[in-house]
Amino acid sequence: MARSEWLRSLGVEEPLILAPMAGGPSTPELVAAVSNAGGLGSLGAAYQTPEQLTRDIQRTRELTDKPFGVNLFAGGYKVPAQVDAGPMLALLSEVHEAYGLPPPSLPALPSDPFPEQLEAVLEARPAVFSFTFGIPSREVLARLRTRGIASVGTATTLEEARLLVEAGVDAIAAQGAEAGGHRGTFASPFEQALVPILELVAGMVRAVSVPVIASGGLMDGRDMAAAMKAGSSAVQLGTAFLTCPESGASEAYKRAILAAKQDTTVITRAFSGRPARGLANTFTSRLQGQEQLIPPYPLQNALTRAMRTAGAKRGESGFLSLWAGQGVARTRVMPAGELVHLLLEEMRQAQ
Template identity: 55%
Template sequence: MGTSAWRSLAAKLGVEQPLIQAPMGGGITTPELVAAVSNAGGLGSIGASYLAPEDILRQAQAVRALTQRPFAINLFSPVGPTKSVDPAPMLEILARYHAQLGLPAPQSPATALPDFLGQVEAVLASAPAVFSFTFGIPSASVLESFKSRGILVAGTATNVQEARQLEASGVDAIVAQGSEAGGHRGTFAGPFESGLVGTMALVPQVVDAVKLPVIASGGIMDGRGIAAARMLGASGVQLGTAFMTCREAGTAVAHKAVLRGARDDSMRITRAFTGRPGRMIANEFITALEGSEAVLPFPAQHYATIALRGAAARQGDTRFMALWAGQGAALSRDVSAADLVKALLSETDTVLRSAVE
């Protein structure tokens, strides 16, 4: 049941258990959440993709003030230049929703994420135990800059082809992101539809295709999911949605309530809020923009909708919030991160013991 692989990855990460809290941007992965998971024996992760270098440094310092244990920092790989698109149609749509929330008219959005190499320098200076990434593969020089300092490197794959490319690049571990996962799809070698492989099917195929530790991700919410991942050959697991309702998470109150009340069929993959396919709970904004040609490329759409999303979160108006969620959201719990980690590990042990009786 993968006990040796499980222990081996834990030793490499420097943690008691290779149970990773997924890196989630937008303020969800607060220093308190990251540190609580690490202090509980897992690996907390900072979602730093939208952060300026100085903010990455501040986040890492805040985590270090709360824990001496290992943690990870995650970035988006550079996505390259996007085609220029007139933002006027999107801004016209957004203006109607801005008016409903008492916001001024939207302005032309930024079209680029913070400078990636500047972010890399900030992560290197922060010296996490693990550097993880998604949306592609950074350059060989970037990866070497981490490996030369003893920082483990983990990349995200949504199909076997991507896993093989990651192995060839020299990463230390691969996160196999099943289609059930909440958040952005990490697919980079082809259209996102080519990465819509379920966790149950994806993990064993990736395990067979590469010689690296494989970390299962997508739809895992309790000990049953962790035990299943281990039986499929995973060396570790990464959970995102499960941690979003923890008390330390920066998830908006209304968002947490929607997660706990979600059904198995509540989620959609949409470009509506960021311009890149991602799984979240459907709402009025997603429905209104379904199939719309006005949606801007990533990250312009992300920046265009920030004001709307922020105001909606403050007002508790879930019609216009980006309600990120994996397909297992209905299994969410209202607990502390430490209690969740404890429960997950206890449940896993119970399931695995019963499997051999």
């Protein structure tokens, strides 16, 4: 099968994928709207319990009979044996006080949720399972295959793409330096894994023989056409869909995205302990130059949760993680189905 035929072979008409966006944005409504318009919607389920994940898949199936994907974090979850979180707790106390929250405390971290989440995915059998932050075991990939679920791994370098292909994935999501959200980097130093998307795709289609999906900073049909010209078999857009009415991003987050008139994104470990690209705000500035205080993922993610939840409730964006790609200033607001049609029309005109 030619690489370009891969998505069609799964019953997806158009080479457009909604990026999975864990933490709220990718609701069943958004996922179904993209799938119903001919693309592939993806549920970002990494922060969900198996029960929540199962419920969201069921809800999505009520809204569409088209294929969609489910995404999890497949690595990078290490509960640190000993970390001095004292300085971070002190820093967060200031914010907690200002927000009227009880002082922050060291959270008890559960074990890696991936194995149980994966069982729920295997049980529900979505058309596609995508993952980031690492590579599941060969056994897991074989079980996915047996259940007829196509697997997509995230790579930020050619080396990571080769490792994923060796492990047996069906396709690769190439995450360019421009991408919003967490960096998927798992086998290269983060600083060396910031390759611009067109360059990354061009290198990857030469390095591996599976389909390559371009993601990072793609905001309109011209960007999509350029990625397809570079050799990608499909494109995956996240930020472009964040402000759709179906997106579950908080109102404060949506307002901040629409207020960005230029690329004001930074790559920061401030919110979760893992490098991620988002709009600079009070909290990222507060931690600039103090990165050594930030404990690793998932501890920092748990430590900042109360602050982020309170910020969203108050409608303030200063202490929220505002994940966004470098194309953020070109965000448009319209229902997701309309956006899919517009993007495809623009892409055809640009080809």
